[in-house]
Amino acid sequence: MIRFSKNKVGSIGVVGHVGCGHSHSINGQVQDDSVGLAVVLFFLKKATDISLEISHIDFIENKVVVTLKSGGIGYGLARRGFTNFEKNMSLNLIGKEAILTHSIVLEQFGRIYGQGVLEAPVALQSAIANAALDSFYKNYPNNFEIITENVGDNYGYILGTVLDINNISVSFLATVNSTLGGIGPNEDLEGNSNFFSKKRIVERFNLDKIPNIVLESKLFNNTLDYFIEDTFIIRGDKIDDNTKVVDSLIKACTNLEYSFIYYDNNSMKRKKGSLQSKTNEIGKKIESLGKKLSLASSSEEKVKIVAELAILISEDCGGITFMSNDIHDEIGGVGLIKNTGAVLSLGVSKKYFEEHKIPYLTLQDLIKYYNIVLKTIELLEK
Numbered sequence: 139m140i141r142f143s144k145n146k147v148g149s150i151g152v153v154g155h156v157g158c159g160h161s162h163s164i165n166g167q168v169q170d171d172s173v174g175l176a177v178v179l180f181f182l183k184k185a186t187d188i189s190l191e192i193s194h195i196d197f198i199e200n201k202v203v204v205t206l207k208s209g210g211i212g213y214g215l216a217r218r219g220f221t222n223f224e225k226n227m228s229l230n231l232i233g234k235e236a237i238l239t240h241s242i243v244l245e246q247f248g249r250i251y252g253q254g255v256l257e258a259p260v261a262l263q264s265a266i267a268n269a270a271l272d273s274f275y276k277n278y279p280n281n282f283e284i285i286t287e288n289v290g291d292n293y294g295y296i297l298g299t300v301l302d303i304n305n306i307s308v309s310f311l312a313t314v315n316s317t318l319g320g321i322g323p324n325e326d327l328e329g330n331s332n333f334f335s336k337k338r339i340v341e342r343f344n345l346d347k348i349p350n351i352v353l354e355s356k357l358f359n360n361t362l363d364y365f366i367e368d369t370f371i372i373r374g375d376k377i378d379d380n381t382k383v384v385d386s387l388i389k390a391c392t393n394l395e396y397s398f399i400y401y402d403n404n405s406m407k408r409k410k411g412s413l414q415s416k417t418n419e420i421g422k423k424i425e426s427l428g429k430k431l432s433l434a435s436s437s438e439e440k441v442k443i444v445a446e447l448a449i450l451i452s453e454d455c456g457g458i459t460f461m462s463n464d465i466h467d468e469i470g471g472v473g474l475i476k477n478t479g480a481v482l483s484l485g486v487s488k489k490y491f492e493e494h495k496i497p498y499l500t501l502q503d504l505i506k507y508y509n510i511v512l513k514t515i516e517l518l519e520k
Contacts, residue, residue: 140184142281143300147344148309150518151479152511153330154178154353155313156239156267157460158214158294159252159260160323161496164416164457167359170497171323172240172267173484174353177507178312179237179270185301188277190236190270195228195262202228204265206236210273212295214261217254217319224258231262236270239263241498249496253459255452257320264294264316271295271312283342288335289326291318296327296336298343303512306519309343323460329473333465349383349518350479351511354472356499357483358491365487368503370398370510374480375406378470382518383480390513396506399485406470406481413466417458423450482510 154174162168183190194205200219204212220228227246234242240263244250247259274297275284287294294314301308313336315325327336329352330345340346362369370391374384384400391398427447434440461471472481484507486497 140181140301140303142185142278143302143307145300145307147348148300148307149348150306150515151309151311151330151343151345151348151350152178152181152353153311153313153345153350155315155325155328155473156263157323157325157328158264158267158314158316159250159320160325160456160460161250161252162453162456163460164420164454165360167357167457168491168496169355169357170240170499171355172238172263173355173499173507175239175267175312175314176237176499176504177353177511178310180504180508181301181310182274182299182312183237186274186278188273190273192232192234192236192266195232197225202262202265204262204269206269206273208273209276210269210271212265212268212270212272214263214265214316215319216257216261217321218257220258228262231266236266238499238501238504239267241500244496244498251452252322253451253455254319254321260322261320264314264320267314268295268316271297271314283339285335285339287315287327289333290324292316292324292327293318296339298339300343303515306515308515309345309348311339311343311345323456325460325473326462326465327473329469330475330478331465331469331473332475346475346478348478349380350474351383351387351514352472352474352479352481353507353511354481354483356486356497356503358486358488358497362485363488365485367397367487368490369485370396371483371485372398372400372480373402373406373483375404376402378408378476379406379474380477380479383514386514386517387480387482387510389517390510393513394509396510408467408470408476410467413458413461414463417463420450420454420458482507
């Protein structure tokens with residue numbers, strides 16, 4: 139049974155976010171970065187049974203406003219506005235449910251790029267995600283805490299509550315990382331990050347102290363090219379993170395007979411200056427292409443150089459813009475406070491990547507995530 143708790147904090151935390159526009163990253167990584175939010179929304183819907191169906195989508199100049207059947211409202215801003223074709227594609231989402239935010243937007247637009255490359259789908263996803271969080275708060279204001287990001291031009295909502303799951307009190311936190319203009323990602327406040335306005339809500343639910351299950355993306359990158367099927371990826375550094383959460387996630391996947399790997403290999407190790415180094419590397423590549431472009435004379439040369447620059451901006455730059463260097467030094471690429479938790483992602487095969495190009499969460503994936511979280515909560519409590 140899942141219901142609101144009478145306790146003000148949980149003994150375990152479950153946190154998930156959406157990085158609106160964070161579909162691509164460095165080293166060939168491509169992902170659905172809305173998975174964490176989708177799983178948390180799934181739990182909240184089971185506790186409340188409110189509708190997350192999209193009922194209205196309206197456009198006011200460069201703003202899209204999404205209204206849900208349950209009354210939640212969210213907006214997104216596209217820096218260069220919306221064409222009539224983009225508006226019509228967006229309207230096709232009326233009647234869809236605001237849980238798989240990446241998947242339903244991808245279905246209409248075909249692709250989603252951040253870094254200011256495709257602003258319309260990113261702005262639309264931002265509006266849908268914010269409307270979902272607004273719905274829960276509007277319908278149950280006494281059971282939820284809600285704040286707005288206050289980093290840069292971000293305007294995403296951050297929502298927290300405590301649910302009892304089979305009599306175990308669990309703190310849930312949902313975060314929308316959305317950047318003004320649909321130009322993201324800026325994810326300084328992902329995970330259980332305790333910076334800026336998020337610090338208050340993280341501390342309110344003890345998420346800086348209790349064991350956290352951090353739900354991340356469905357992804358492909360070059361290190362996973364040996365996968366032959368969808369495989370859950372459990373990550374947690376043996377020193378920097380919470381090994382009890384790692385062990386419980388491993389046991390949960392084992393008990394459920396889901397394909398998984400424990401991926402350590404220093405992937406979660408907090409390394410001072412690592413994001414700064416990657417930023418310098420990408421900056422030098424852009425600088426080199428800029429010099430080549432300034433010396434180019436033929437159309438053929440210029441087209442090829444600019445096309446190469448477009449790939450860098452639309453893909454690799456997502457792996458350096460998503461977080462501030464100093465914040466990354468503290469909480470790493472998934473926004474996890476040291477010693478508080480571990481991360482669950484879902485990796486896909488190279489065959490999947492070659493067919494779909496951009497991974498997307500399905501209802502079947504969502505159910506598996508849900509089952510793993512339920513089992514992990516039970517194991518952690520024991």
